[in-house]
Amino acid sequence: MKFRNFKLTGYVVYGNGSFDQLGEIIAPKRKDNAPMIFFVDEYFRDKPDFLNRIPLEGQDKIVIIDVTHEPKTTYVDKLRDELTAAFGTVSGIIGIGGGSVMDMAKAVSLMMSNPGSSADYQGWDLVKVPGVYKVGVPTISGTGAEVSRTCVLTGPTRKLGMNSDYTVYDQILLDPSLTASVPVNQRFYTAMDCYIHCVESLTGTYLNAFSKSYGEKAQELCEEIFLQKNNWDSDSDEKLMMASYAGGMSIAYSQVGVAHAVSYGLSYLLGTKHGIGNCIVFDKLEEYYPEGVAKFKEMVKKHNIDIPQHITKGLTDAQFDTMINVSLGMAPLWENALGKDWKEKIDAKKLRALYERL
Ligand code: NAD
Ligand code: ZN
Structure with missing residues (x-):
């Protein structure tokens, strides 16, 4: 079909x-x-x-x-x-x-x-x-x-x-x-899964008006609660729950992108959890998502969130290769992010350099 x-x-x-x-x-x-x-x-x-x-x-x-x-x-x-x-x-x-x-x-x-x-x-x-x-x-x-x-x-x-x-x-x-009881850091990591879904969907080549409508709404809700508001309250919990729903609907008809493709490699090798793994990767993706990453960094700062650094330090060549292979195996994610000719834009060498920065 x-x-x-x-x-x-x-x-x-x-x-x-x-x-x-x-x-x-x-x-x-x-x-x-x-x-x-x-x-x-x-x-x-x-x-x-x-x-x-x-x-x-x-x-x-x-x-x-x-x-x-x-x-x-x-x-x-x-x-x-x-x-x-x-x-x-x-x-x-x-x-x-x-x-x-x-x-x-x-x-x-x-x-x-x-x-x-x-x-x-x-x-x-x-x-x-x-x-x-x-x-x-x-x-x-x-x-x-x-x-x-x-x-x-x-x-x-x-x-x-x-x-x-x-x-x-x-x-x-x-x-x-x-x-209401979710701890601040955890709430942020899981919320950013939603925010990243939106950025990846909205900037992706698979985008259509169906995905865009949901993605824009979810992104707007995330920015309102994490950037515009100064206190977390029940209104924030309500809006974040609807952002999650709309973010999920957005990727249902498009696809995620570079952050997810790279974070799958981390998760496979190191067991890094989805929410925090996406944050660790997204923090370094200014080349792919300049606006989204700039806003993400603002949110991290405003909420005083701890984003782990240097988690790939000391890994062996074989371990880097494992992550790179898992990541490059996610063809639809790369195609959504970079287009049909994605293989000309990302390769093992470039990905290794990115993994080394995490
Ligand atoms: P999680 O389910 O691992 O929960 C994170 C932590 O929050 C846990 O320690 C949990 O005990 C705690 N917690 C849960 N509810 C709480 C509450 N009300 N108050 C206090 N603590 C609470 O993390 P997550 O980020 O929600 O989910 C990550 C998982 O979701 C991964 O396994 C990932 O693969 C999966 N995932 C699935 C989809 C999908 O479409 N199926 C999409 C994205 C992620
Ligand atoms: Zn996700």
Whole structure:
């Protein structure tokens, strides 16, 4: 097909306090004797006031998700095996947390009905049957994982998402008040994932009016809350949650660019997390995104954020080569950023020089 035909999220609820409506929303999706499973970010492990708001019934279960590392196929398969052994099937999976939990809930939902290992489905449109009902409740804003058609997983041979129409959430619940507790640095790193999505989409060669409309709005919201406002308040949480949503919609119909291509290499070799990795790279991309990087630096300064430096110091030639190969393997990202003749504009030598500056 010449034009992409995008599957969107089924239902969306938005508003402070909307989390307390979750029980009512999922009630019609409950099947006899099959529990709802709540994947909850480990941050909430010792927060009984929050855990008590989860609408548990019958055999429903809370599974605390370890987010020390970004989601791995082995972790997805293990949770699927445990749920299948305990319950046979489940009515649905509700992911409550940051981008890592968003992706874990999507992946396990799919693996409840697709045979084999999640590693078999890393790629494009390899998932053939829908998963169980799934709901996404983000508790940090920025990744856009709540609206995307992928869930990024690290597998035995590569870091790649299960990209498919079935990956999209059936329902999302956007309650900005859930994000109020995110620490300042983390909030910034994840928010900048959104800001960088916008810059990469808006300056990319894949841009069209659909992507542009969402990207401009998301970028405007980020600049308002991080540059124009002087205090962080509930209005900022509300706007950042909508920026994340719009940023995700923007890249759905375009693509990310240089920051993501380079940061994937860091993440593959060093395990650098997505949000902070993008910031480390974007900080050095003035050649590709002069305006975006200048504004980013202003935001870093204004919010007194710590951007790690010299993280590639002392790496071997082989290690640099690994990062370079992972990065150059992301052809659509480079093509979006630099055009069809991208191979004439970026090569291993130039990329090595960039990695050495990080
Ligand atoms: P994260 O999910 O790793 O969470 C960051 C930290 O914030 C964690 O320590 C978590 O416990 C904590 N946290 C979560 N909610 C909190 C709250 N309300 N208060 C206090 N602390 C809280 O980080 P992230 O940046 O949200 O997500 C990164 C992940 O998202 C990566 O795995 C990346 O690959 C993935 N991602 C996916 C997509 C997609 O389209 N599927 C897009 C971008 C990124
Ligand atoms: Zn991203």
